[in-house]
Each structure stands twice: as C-alpha cells, then as structure tokens.
Amino acid sequence: MSLPRSSCYFLSLICILSSLYITPSLSDDTSYAKSLIKFKQSLTNTTMLDNDWKEPLVQNLCTSNKPNWIGCLCLNGSFVGLRLENMGLGGVIDVESLSELPLFSLSVMHNHFSGPFPKDINKLGKLRSLYLENNSFSGEIHDDAFNGMKAMRKVVLGYNLFTGKIPMSLLKLPKLVDLEVQNNQFEGRIPDFWQGNLTVNFSYNKLEGAIPDHLSNQNASFFFGNNNLCGKPLQPCKPKKYSISKIAFIVAAVVGIALAAFIILFLICRKREKPLKYKKSIDKYQTEEPNYKNNEYGKLYFVRNDRERFDLEELLRASAEVLGSGSFGSSYKAVLFSGQAYVVRRFRQMSNVGKEDFYEHMRRLGRLSHPNLLPLVGFYYRKEEKLLITDYVENGSLASHLHGKRSPNQPGLDWPTRLRIIKGVAKGLAYLYKELPTITVPHGHLKSSNVLLNKKYEPILSDYALIPVINKDHAQQFTVAYKSPESTKNDHVTRKTDVWSLGILILELLTGRFPANYLKQGRGPSSDLATWVNSVVREEWTGEVFDKDMNMGRHGEGQMLRLLKIGMCCCEWDIQKRWDLREAVEKIEELKERDSDDDDDYSSYVSEGDLYSSRAMTDEGFSFSKA
Known part of the structure; x- marks a missing residue:
C-alpha cells in the first residue's frame, strides 16, 4: 500500500536531504528572503503570502523544521524548498529568482x-x-527541458494541458523514481525509460505504440485512456498489417513450399486428424480477453494523488459501518487497515452516460480542490453499479445538528457558527460555478444533509455535480434542483436553480425548521418553508421566524435580518427577479456577527420594542410571491 502524497512528500524530502549538513547564516536567510520576495512579484493573487512574504525580513526563515514564512519547507533549521499548494496563485514561475535559492523541492x-x-x-x-499538478500549464515541453538535472527524483505534471511528445531529457535523469504525466494531451510513443524502481502514470493522454518492456510491470491503470497503447500490462499489440504487394510477395514465396508439403502432410494426417497447434492459443486468447476487461472494471480508479492507494479487495475487507440510505443509494464508512476512514457511496441509477464520459466527469470532479468541498478520492465502475469514494467527515451533517436529538448539555448552533457555515457554503458554491461553467446546475442537490461539518464546524459540500451522470427520471424524482419553481412550472432548471436551494438552506438555518417537501418523492417545489417565512414576515412579528436555539443577542439582530432578506431574495419565484449567485455571495460576505454601533441600516429594520415588523421587510423593496 502506498503512503498518502503528503506523507510521501516529506519522507522523500527527508531521505533526499538526510546526508546533507547545512547551517545557514543570518546573511543567507536574508538573501533567501529577498529572492522569495522577488519571486512573489512574478505571481498573481498572492493574498495567502502577503502576511509573511514582505518587509521587514524575518531573521530566520526556519526554526528547526518549522517555517517562519508560509509555504517554505525546512529541515534542521535550513530552508530547502517551497510548497505553495492550494493558494489560488497564478502568474509566472520566475526561475531566475528561484535559482538564487538552495531549492531541493518545488x-x-x-x-x-x-x-x-x-x-x-x-x-x-x-x-x-x-510538482506542477492540477494547474493549466499548456503547450509542448522542450526535449532538453530537464538536461543537467541529475539530482531530480520526482516529476509530477498531471492534470494540465501539456501537448507534444514526452521530453527525451527525462531519460537523462539517473535518479528518477516517480514520473506522473496523466490527464494531459501528450502524444507519440512512450520513451524507453531505463531507470530502476521507476513508477510512472501515463493515463489519459494521446500516446500510442508499444509500451516499453522496462515498464511492463507497472499497474495497467497507469496506461488507461490512451486509445493506441498496447503491450504488457495492456492487451498484446496486434501484428503489423502488411500492404497488398507485400502480402502477394509472401504468398508467392511460400506457395511452392506449401504445395510440396501438402502431399506429405496429407499422407501423415489422413489417418488421424489433429488440431492445429495454434488453435489452443486462439481459444485461450479469446477467453482471456473478457477477463482483461472484467479486471479493468473491477479496479478502483483514483482521481487524486494526495491519498493513499488501496485495491477493491482491501476495501471489501475493511471494517464497515452503515451511515444511511438516501435517495441516490447507501453510504458506508470503511476503515482501512491503516486506520484511514473513507465514505463509500453506492449508486445504481448512474447509467445516464457511457463509460468514457463517466470517467471523464469523475476525473473532472477529482481536479476540484476547495476547503468547502468534499473531495472525490476515487470510484469503482460497472455498468449496473458505481461506487464513489470520499473522505469521511466526523462531525456529521448540518441537518443532524439542526434537527437531530442532542444531549441535555449540548448547545445548539449559535448565530456566529451559523453565519460561518452559510459563508462557507456560499464560497463552495461560487467555486463550483467558476470551475464547472458548462454544467447548468453545478451543485444540483444542495440541502442541509449534504452540508457536512468538520471539527471546527466549517461546512463541506457533498453530492455536488452529479446530475449529469444520474438517470434523468431518477434525478427529477429525488434531486433538490427539480423541486425548484422553474422545474415544476417550465420543466427545466437554470443557472439560478442552485440559488433557490441556497435560499431554502438559509431559511432552514435561520428558522431551525426542516423543508418538509424535501422528504417527498417526485417533483414539486420546496416552497412550504419559504411560504411560511413569507407569511410570518408579512402578517406577524418577524422575530418569530428565528430559531431560539441560536441564542441570538440584540447586537446581532440586524445581521440576522439581513441574512433573512438574502434568503428570501434567493427564493423569489420569478426567476428574472431572483438574485444570481454572484450577488447572493457578495451580500453574504458583507454580513458580520455583530451589528456596528453606527449601523444606520439597523434602525430601518427594527420597529418599536426592538422587534422586527413586516413593514420593515416590505419597505426594503423586494417581493416574495408565486409567479
């Protein structure tokens, strides 16, 4: 079993540098810091670096193995590399600035x-x-790109847009042990790599020809997705097809021999007919080919490289716990021998697309990376059944915290916690809309049971972007997107459908009431909660809307009312009047836990006696009525 990427990363770094003895001076660290600031100038969206990478310079970049600047790698008090992952960075990799550093890992x-x-x-x-994985690098890599890098051990280029041939200079790296170029557009033949203990991943490119013999012991999945690759560990290469002229020449050359031998063979064989020797070989090949396909379908396919690898048999042997049975299928918690826990979702209604489209969609989801999204780790494919494997989140769902039974001493979710949750949900949705522009409903199943909470009560969205692969009749019957007004009225969903679901989630979070229509099968709007909120706001005191478990103080009432307004604007029946996601996210981001002392808007929301009135809501100029 391979270690998780994070563990392998540091273990390999320690092994690489264990023989080095580096004692940087203060002047060295000052020089390194200046080079890092120079490197930062070539980057864009450096928000996560701005707090550390600036003047005045720190005295030491490293304290033992702990960096004093975010993104730096340290070993025994020495700066040895950069790990700038998941920071939203763009721009240019300024190699000139980096060349001034003792860089062992990037x-x-x-x-x-x-x-x-x-x-x-x-x-x-x-x-x-x-490590350049999961960016948008593109174009050809020059053949001599890696010339002279004799210390290089790991080259990870997967999930980019590289084209052209795999650079031959990789063959000149004597210490290379890991090469990953999957999910690019490399073409041509695989170079004849010779390095011992080399692990490769060439899957899902445009490579062709025979796999070099030295790589025949690799896992077959590392070559999947290349239509014209053959040889071990894939299917055998077919014999070359000769031209008609060559065939005629060969036939003419053997005809004489065949005629001469025919009489002899006839005399030998007429008494006892024997099967030709090659017949068994053909029969064997014909029975083995389906087995190969079954093996392919029977393996787990991983879409992330920062998780440990395991096979289906190990997953089946893992201790399992049933988490529940939802509209899409059953969920299980599986704890592997290593102690790592995963959630396995079983789907039977996922034959809306073919195998190749399904694989491509899952790889696309695997490339998503955001703190408010539950990462897809891997999947298992069979035509009649699919398994999706994700991380396990210990703290359960938002629905369980809002509506489940609590122990007598367990408090409910207070207002600051609920505000942080809805802000995280909005950020996760915004990321989905940015990264999945071609999908009409990037989430499609947003509800409180699909909002998981980690130990810090930060939200993690699950069950997103599955509508494209779910059978349409099943999706229409069970998914939240098809309970929106536009689906019920006009039989279609739009880019604003997720906004409706966000609005319902906001109302559920503020009121503590569960949208009962989500429990009903079939199509029909989840308007019961929204209608109730609207009636209370217009006919009664608005203060009756809020969940008493929020322990709301007077200083947060104005902010809660603002969020209520956002929820109702997201739940506008008229899709033309309904806010789009960008506007909803911006308004949510502006919310605070407490009202400012000089908040002029607060007085407009509060009636005499510090209670909200329906007039205050209707005066704000938005409507909530069925179109």
Missing part, C-alpha cells in the same frame, strides 16, 4: 498557473522534486 500543485512549462527550469540544478 510544489505549486492545485493553483491557477497557465501558459508554457517554466522556462529554463534546469537552472535549478539542486532540484530533487518538481
């Missing part, structure tokens, strides 16, 4: 870099590992 995985492969990367002569 990782910019899961960011927004684009354009060509970093120019003159081989100027980083000490580099042992390079």
Whole structure:
C-alpha cells in the first residue's frame, strides 16, 4: 500500500536531504528572503503570502523544521524548498529568482498557473522534486527541458494541458523514481525509460505504440485512456498489417513450399486428424480477453494523488459501518487497515452516460480542490453499479445538528457558527460555478444533509455535480434542483436553480425548521418553508421566524435580518427577479456577527420594542410571491 502524497512528500524530502549538513547564516536567510520576495512579484493573487512574504525580513526563515514564512519547507533549521499548494496563485514561475535559492523541492500543485512549462527550469540544478499538478500549464515541453538535472527524483505534471511528445531529457535523469504525466494531451510513443524502481502514470493522454518492456510491470491503470497503447500490462499489440504487394510477395514465396508439403502432410494426417497447434492459443486468447476487461472494471480508479492507494479487495475487507440510505443509494464508512476512514457511496441509477464520459466527469470532479468541498478520492465502475469514494467527515451533517436529538448539555448552533457555515457554503458554491461553467446546475442537490461539518464546524459540500451522470427520471424524482419553481412550472432548471436551494438552506438555518417537501418523492417545489417565512414576515412579528436555539443577542439582530432578506431574495419565484449567485455571495460576505454601533441600516429594520415588523421587510423593496 502506498503512503498518502503528503506523507510521501516529506519522507522523500527527508531521505533526499538526510546526508546533507547545512547551517545557514543570518546573511543567507536574508538573501533567501529577498529572492522569495522577488519571486512573489512574478505571481498573481498572492493574498495567502502577503502576511509573511514582505518587509521587514524575518531573521530566520526556519526554526528547526518549522517555517517562519508560509509555504517554505525546512529541515534542521535550513530552508530547502517551497510548497505553495492550494493558494489560488497564478502568474509566472520566475526561475531566475528561484535559482538564487538552495531549492531541493518545488510544489505549486492545485493553483491557477497557465501558459508554457517554466522556462529554463534546469537552472535549478539542486532540484530533487518538481510538482506542477492540477494547474493549466499548456503547450509542448522542450526535449532538453530537464538536461543537467541529475539530482531530480520526482516529476509530477498531471492534470494540465501539456501537448507534444514526452521530453527525451527525462531519460537523462539517473535518479528518477516517480514520473506522473496523466490527464494531459501528450502524444507519440512512450520513451524507453531505463531507470530502476521507476513508477510512472501515463493515463489519459494521446500516446500510442508499444509500451516499453522496462515498464511492463507497472499497474495497467497507469496506461488507461490512451486509445493506441498496447503491450504488457495492456492487451498484446496486434501484428503489423502488411500492404497488398507485400502480402502477394509472401504468398508467392511460400506457395511452392506449401504445395510440396501438402502431399506429405496429407499422407501423415489422413489417418488421424489433429488440431492445429495454434488453435489452443486462439481459444485461450479469446477467453482471456473478457477477463482483461472484467479486471479493468473491477479496479478502483483514483482521481487524486494526495491519498493513499488501496485495491477493491482491501476495501471489501475493511471494517464497515452503515451511515444511511438516501435517495441516490447507501453510504458506508470503511476503515482501512491503516486506520484511514473513507465514505463509500453506492449508486445504481448512474447509467445516464457511457463509460468514457463517466470517467471523464469523475476525473473532472477529482481536479476540484476547495476547503468547502468534499473531495472525490476515487470510484469503482460497472455498468449496473458505481461506487464513489470520499473522505469521511466526523462531525456529521448540518441537518443532524439542526434537527437531530442532542444531549441535555449540548448547545445548539449559535448565530456566529451559523453565519460561518452559510459563508462557507456560499464560497463552495461560487467555486463550483467558476470551475464547472458548462454544467447548468453545478451543485444540483444542495440541502442541509449534504452540508457536512468538520471539527471546527466549517461546512463541506457533498453530492455536488452529479446530475449529469444520474438517470434523468431518477434525478427529477429525488434531486433538490427539480423541486425548484422553474422545474415544476417550465420543466427545466437554470443557472439560478442552485440559488433557490441556497435560499431554502438559509431559511432552514435561520428558522431551525426542516423543508418538509424535501422528504417527498417526485417533483414539486420546496416552497412550504419559504411560504411560511413569507407569511410570518408579512402578517406577524418577524422575530418569530428565528430559531431560539441560536441564542441570538440584540447586537446581532440586524445581521440576522439581513441574512433573512438574502434568503428570501434567493427564493423569489420569478426567476428574472431572483438574485444570481454572484450577488447572493457578495451580500453574504458583507454580513458580520455583530451589528456596528453606527449601523444606520439597523434602525430601518427594527420597529418599536426592538422587534422586527413586516413593514420593515416590505419597505426594503423586494417581493416574495408565486409567479
């Protein structure tokens, strides 16, 4: 079993550097810091670096193995590399600035870099590992890109847009042990890699030809998705097809021999007919080919490289706990021998697309990376059944915290916690809308049971972007998107459908009431909660809407009312009047836990006696009525 990427990352780094003895001076660290600031200037969206990477310079970049600047890697008090992952960075990798550093490892995985492969990367002569995975780098990589990098051990380029041939200079890296170029558009033949103990991943490119013999012991899944690859560990290469002229020449050459031998063979064989030797070989091949396909379908396919690898048999042997049975299928908690826990979702209504489209959609989801999204780890494919594997989140769902039984001493979710939850939900939705622009409903099933909470009560969205692969009749019967007014009235969903679901979630969070229509099968709007809120706001004191378990204080009432207004604007029946997601997210981001002392708007929301009135809501100029 392989270790998780994070563990392998540091273990390999320690092994690489264990023989080095580096004692940086203060002047060294000052020089390194200046180079890092220079490097930062070539980047965009550096918000996560701004607090540390600035003047005045720190005295030491590292304290033992702990960095004093975010993103730095340290070993025994020495700066040894950069790990700038999941920071939203873009711009250019300024190799000139980096060449001034003792850089042994460089990782910019899961960011927004684009354009060509970093120019003159081989100027980083000490580099042992390079991680560029999950960006938008594109174009060809020059054949000599890695010339002279004799210390390089790991090259990870997966999930980008690289084209052209795999650079031959990779063959000149004597210490190379890990090469990952999956999910790009590389073409041509795989070079004849010779390095011992080399692990590769060439899956889902445009490669062709025979797999080199030295790589025949690799896992077959590392070559999937290349239509014209053959040879071990894939199917055998078919014999070359000769031209008609060559065939005629060969036939003419053997006809004489065949005629001469025919009489002899006839005399030998007429008494006893024997099967031709090659017949068994053909029969064997015909029975083995389906087995190969079954093996392919029977394996787990991983869409992330930062999780441990395990096979289906190990998953089946894991201790399992039934978590529940929902509209899509059953969920199980599986704890592997290593102690790592995963959730396995079983789906039977996922034959809306073919195998290749399903694989591509799952790989697309695997490339998503956001703190408010539950990452897809892997999947298992069979035509009649699919398994989706995700991380396990211990603290349960928002629905269980809002509506489940609590112990006598367990408090409910207070207002600051609920505000942080809805802000995180909004950020996760905004990310989905940005990364999945071609999907009409990027989430499609947003409800409180699909909002998980980690130990810090930060929200993590699950069950997102599954409508494209779910059978349409099943999706229409069970998914939240098809309970929106536009689906009921006009039989279609739009980019604003998720906004309706967000509005219902806001109302549920504020009122503590569960939208009962979500429990009903079939189509029909989840308007019961929204209608109730509207009636209370217009006919009674608005203060009756809010869940008493929020322990709301007077200083947060104005902010709660603002969120209530946002929820109702998201639940507008008229889709033309309904807010779009961008406006909803912006308004949610403006909310605070407490009202400001000089908040002029607060007085407009509060009637005499510090209670909200329906007039205050209707005076704000929005309507909530069925179109």
